Amino acid sequence: MSKADIGLIGLGVMGANLALNIAEKGHTIAVNNRSTPKIDAFVEQARAEGLAERVLPEADLAAFVQSVKKPRSIIIMVKAGKPVDDMIEQLLPLLDEGDAILECGNSLFSDTQRRFDYLKPKGIGYLGVGVSGGAEGARHGPSIMVGGSKAQWHDAEAVLTSIAAKFKGEPCVAWLGEGGAGHFVKTIHNGIEYGDMQMIAEVYGVMRDGLGMDAAACAGVFKRWNEGPLNSYLIEITGHVLEAIDSESDRPLVDIILDRAGQKGTGVWSAIAAQELGVPATAIEGAVAARSISSRKQERIAAEALYGKREGKVDISIDDLEKALLAGKIVSYTQGFSVIARASEEQGWGLELATIAKIWRAGCIIRSRFLDQMASAFAGDAATNLLMVPDFAELMKEASPALRRVVATGALGELPLICLSSALSYFDSYRQARGTANLIQGQRDFFGSHGFEIEGRGADLHGDWPSLVE
Ligand SMILES: NC(=O)C1=CN([C@@H]2O[C@H](COP(=O)(O)OP(=O)(O)OC[C@H]3O[C@@H](n4cnc5c(N)ncnc54)[C@H](OP(=O)(O)O)[C@@H]3O)[C@@H](O)[C@H]2O)C=CC1
Numbered sequence: 001m002s003k004a005d006i007g008l009i010g011l012g013v014m015g016a017n018l019a020l021n022i023a024e025k026g027h028t029i030a031v032n033n034r035s036t037p038k039i040d041a042f043v044e045q046a047r048a049e050g051l052a053e054r055v056l057p058e059a060d061l062a063a064f065v066q067s068v069k070k071p072r073s074i075i076i077m078v079k080a081g082k083p084v085d086d087m088i089e090q091l092l093p094l095l096d097e098g099d100a101i102l103e104c105g106n107s108l109f110s111d112t113q114r115r116f117d118y119l120k121p122k123g124i125g126y127l128g129v130g131v132s133g134g135a136e137g138a139r140h141g142p143s144i145m146v147g148g149s150k151a152q153w154h155d156a157e158a159v160l161t162s163i164a165a166k167f168k169g170e171p172c173v174a175w176l177g178e179g180g181a182g183h184f185v186k187t188i189h190n191g192i193e194y195g196d197m198q199m200i201a202e203v204y205g206v207m208r209d210g211l212g213m214d215a216a217a218c219a220g221v222f223k224r225w226n227e228g229p230l231n232s233y234l235i236e237i238t239g240h241v242l243e244a245i246d247s248e249s250d251r252p253l254v255d256i257i258l259d260r261a262g263q264k265g266t267g268v269w270s271a272i273a274a275q276e277l278g279v280p281a282t283a284i285e286g287a288v289a290a291r292s293i294s295s296r297k298q299e300r301i302a303a304e305a306l307y308g309k310r311e312g313k314v315d316i317s318i319d320d321l322e323k324a325l326l327a328g329k330i331v332s333y334t335q336g337f338s339v340i341a342r343a344s345e346e347q348g349w350g351l352e353l354a355t356i357a358k359i360w361r362a363g364c365i366i367r368s369r370f371l372d373q374m375a376s377a378f379a380g381d382a383a384t385n386l387l388m389v390p391d392f393a394e395l396m397k398e399a400s401p402a403l404r405r406v407v408a409t410g411a412l413g414e415l416p417l418i419c420l421s422s423a424l425s426y427f428d429s430y431r432q433a434r435g436t437a438n439l440i441q442g443q444r445d446f447f448g449s450h451g452f453e454i455e456g457r458g459a460d461l462h463g464d465w466p467s468l469v470e
């Protein structure tokens, strides 16, 4: 084979599937992986899929780089963090000016920005590319969020567009902004994914523990919901997860999976970014906290023994649960998009919320019917807070009473709804013209002379507080 159109390093779950996708779309691809058995397994897979003639496997990194056409585009799809920096250092002496690295893992956006700045003076282009859709998405069409220099994007555009998911023919890929913009948007995508998953799990908890429904009955509800306004990939797979039976025990698989959620970092990064930007993202924060609580299994066992096991049924309709999920989701997406909008202002990225909603409509884990509505809403309205966009305000007016009933029922029925309840509290705080921070300002001035404002009298005023010293 002559030189490959593009190179890819890291044949794990995502890299292998992305490479097959690229080959399937007619591009020749050189591949490399740290451990060679993965290269052999990949070649076998490519052969089985009739794509071997477009694949150029190279176990030696220098030979791999040499096997790619100049100016080279090299995708890195390895574990995020230090492995990416190590890989860049290994590649640097092998690359020529004008070559580009496309880093497609879940990297922290500030790492991407640092790498971009480090490589620029060396004449090496760097794109930080967020890829979502899991193994299936990578193989058949992911959603792709690109950050970096626009010129570099133009060089990679044809390949990335060819492999991206399509929504009614429109490719779910876009250049979003300079430096770390793509990875920032991917991080918030994952934060929203955390919120969606947690709210779904909470509603499942109400069905299982509060309504006494078995896994099959819950599966039936999620399948039905997937036909309505909640239609989405995550609702769809929830139905499948709930109906799976473990062949060894003949029990629903979900009933024997340990209730301890893993997390690799993007949820936490989303929550940290939101806090640093001063944008409330209570749904994402609640979802991250819920995963952390879930991981403390032994503590929870001890606490249940101390406080007693909750028991008994609650009185809530399936219809209310569906609407509560919809309202919670609106709040969570409102928060996620607000974080993106604020970060864009601070970083000068010029991110377009409508474009982001559009490229999330297919391919990614949070794809849903709802995102199409959101893309139209952002396209037609300057508002960055979805709760103020007329269509979503109508939806919220209709669905929020159900969210309130579900949260109240959960509180009285001792069912944990950390994400749904924080979404409701955000909504109630956001729509309250006169809040309670007046008291906080009074307290701050009392103990620290921090000052407060009185309308018509000006800012930085102080109270004549009593001394508590005896
Ligand atoms: N799985 C998913 O659903 C998604 C994952 N991602 C992100 O994509 C990236 C890859 O994930 P995924 O494919 O799931 O991971 P896997 O665990 O399946 O594969 C990890 C890959 O990284 C390589 N690797 C790890 N450490 C090093 C190192 N120090 N030097 C060189 N290579 C190294 C591994 O090589 P070796 O075989 O030698 O160990 C392997 O090829 C991550 O950033 C992940 O967060 C993004 C979207 C979805």
Ligand SMILES: O=C(CO)[C@H](O)[C@H](O)COP(=O)(O)O
Residues within 6 Å of the ligand: 106, 131, 132, 133, 134, 190, 193, 262, 263, 264, 265, 266, 267, 365
């Ligand atoms: O990026 C992804 C999906 O969009 C990955 O699947 C990611 O690993 C999910 O995050 P976590 O492992 O923390 O649940």
